[in-house]
Structures are given as structure tokens and as C-alpha cells.
Amino acid sequence: MKIIITKNYDEMSSVAADLVEKCINKKPNAILGLATGSTPIGLYKELIKRHNDNKISFKDITSVNLDEYIGLPGDHDQSYRYFMNENLFNHVDIDKTKTFVPNGKAEDLNEEAKNYEKNIDDLGGIDLQILGIGTNGHVGFNEPSSKLELYTHIEDLTESTIHANSRFFDSIDDVPTTAISMGIGSIFKAKEIILLASGENKAKIMQTLKDTLVTPLIPASFLKLHPNVTIIMDEDAASLYNQE
Numbered sequence: 101m102k103i104i105i106t107k108n109y110d111e112m113s114s115v116a117a118d119l120v121e122k123c124i125n126k127k128p129n130a131i132l133g134l135a136t137g138s139t140p141i142g143l144y145k146e147l148i149k150r151h152n153d154n155k156i157s158f159k160d161i162t163s164v165n166l167d168e169y170i171g172l173p174g175d176h177d178q179s180y181r182y183f184m185n186e187n188l189f190n191h192v193d194i195d196k197t198k199t200f201v202p203n204g205k206a207e208d209l210n211e212e213a214k215n216y217e218k219n220i221d222d223l224g225g226i227d228l229q230i231l232g233i234g235t236n237g238h239v240g241f242n243e244p245s246s247k248l249e250l251y252t253h254i255e256d257l258t259e260s261t262i263h264a265n266s267r268f269f270d271s272i273d274d275v276p277t278t279a280i281s282m283g284i285g286s287i288f289k290a291k292e293i294i295l296l297a298s299g300e301n302k303a304k305i306m307q308t309l310k311d312t313l314v315t316p317l318i319p320a321s322f323l324k325l326h327p328n329v330t331i332i333m334d335e336d337a338a339s340l341y342n343q344e
């Protein structure tokens with residue numbers, strides 16, 4: 101894994117945008133794997149800026165998102181489809197029919213998961229996958245457990261995730277308790293992976309990630325087995341990183 105430590109959140113976002121820009125300029129029809137949450141918002145802002153400055157075009161890009169809450173329609177303001185539209189898609193020249201987010205309202209969710217995974221394969225796999233990390237070590241919604249699902253699947257969210265994500269909802273009771281998520285195997289099909297981490301609340305998990313062996317109890321630890329991962333974190337997230 102390549103580790104980049106940046107001064108602050110803005111620099112983390114800008115370094116990540118450099119890598120995305122490089123990928124898009126090398127392959128204008130790249131398949132981008134995208135994440136939601138607070139962490140990549142600065143990256144998406146930077147990509148919008150570079151698009152407005154005519155440095156990158158999303159015209160031929162396809163995107164595949166990691167996950168979606170079960171039960172929220174795409175027009176719900178806490179759904180990940182809505183997040184992506186608001187934070188990136190509505191502001192760039194991407195063809196929305198080529199932006200994929202799991203359908204959390206699908207009648208048959210297992211079928212939706214199977215088709216979502218097949219779509220990733222049909223697209224030829226993800227070129228560049230953006231990831232955030234949960235304070236419990238989750239990536240996508242692959243929660244710590246004694247065993248991990250390989251491919252897109254239905255996941256019960258842990259209490260720590262529900263608690264962490266309740267900041268976006270009116271009340272903790274409104275947070276969905278299940279999600280549809282790409283699995284670790286789906287993420288592993290990506291040719292290149294960028295894991296972003298920002299803020300003091302990620303310092304402990306980043307330290308744990310550094311020190312741990314590969315274990316399903318820290319799903320992000322599986323990234324240690326992937327040949328092309330770059331971690332970009334700001335100084336706050338890295339504050340415990342070099343301590344023994």
C-alpha cells in the first residue's frame with residue numbers, strides 16, 4: 101500500500117482529485133467506483149472545479165457506487181443516489197444513465213444484488229475505486245464480522261455504523277438498519293483503489309489498520325492484499341499512525 105499523508109482535508113481532496121484526473125485523462129471512458137459519506141465531498145467539489153476549468157470531462161465516464169440504504173428511494177435526501185446527484189452528477193457532464201447506485205427499493209433485493217454485481221463484470225470491472233473508511237473499519241457497508249460476503253449483498257448495519265450515520269438523519273430511529281453493498285470481492289476487482297481518511301475520529305482505525313493482520317473483523321484490512329492501493333489521509337487521521 102502506498103501511504104500519502106496530507107496537511108489537511110483540502111489537500112487530501114486535491115491529491116485524490118489528481119489521481120482521478122490522471123485516470124480520466126488516460127482513459128476517458130473509465131469506470132469509476134464511487135463512495136458517499138463526508139470524506140469524499142471535498143474530492144467531488146475539486147472534480148467539479150476541474151470540470152468547470154475544462155481539465156476533465158465525465159462525458160464518457162461510467163460510475164458504480166458502493167452502496168445504498170435499503171428502503172430509501174433515490175429521491176430521499178438521505179439516499180446515496182440523491183447524495184451523488186447533489187454532490188457530483190448534477191454538476192458535471194456525466195450521462196446519468198451510466199451512473200449506477202444500487203436500488204434500495206428493489207422488490208427483490210437479492211436479485212438486485214446479483215444484477216448489480218453482474219453489471220460490474222459486464223462493464224469490464226472498475227478502473228479506479230474511491231473508498232472511505234468507517235470508524236469500525238468497514239469499507240462500503242462491509243461490516244466487521246467473523247466472515248465477509250464476497251460480492252454485492254444485503255448487509256445488516258452495526259450499531260456503531262447506525263450511530264455514526266445518525267448525524268445525517270433527524271433521529272437515530274430514522275437511520276435504515278440494512279443496506280445493499282458491494283462486497284470485498286467486488287471492490288477487489290478494481291484495478292486501482294484509493295482509500296481516503298480525514299479527521300481525528302479516524303486516527304484510531306487508521307492506526308489499527310496499520311498494525312493489524314488481515315481479518316474480517318477489520319474489513320479494510322483486506323486491502324493489504326490488493327496490489328494497487330493508495331491511502332490518502334490528512335494529518336489528523338494520521339496522528340496515531342507513526343506511534344508505536
Ligand code: F6R
Nearest residue numbers: 135136137138139232233234240
Ligand atoms: C459510503 C461508504 C462508507 C463510508 C464510511 C465513512 O458509500 O461506503 O463506507 O465511506 O462510512 O463515512 P464518512 O466519510 O462519512 O466518515
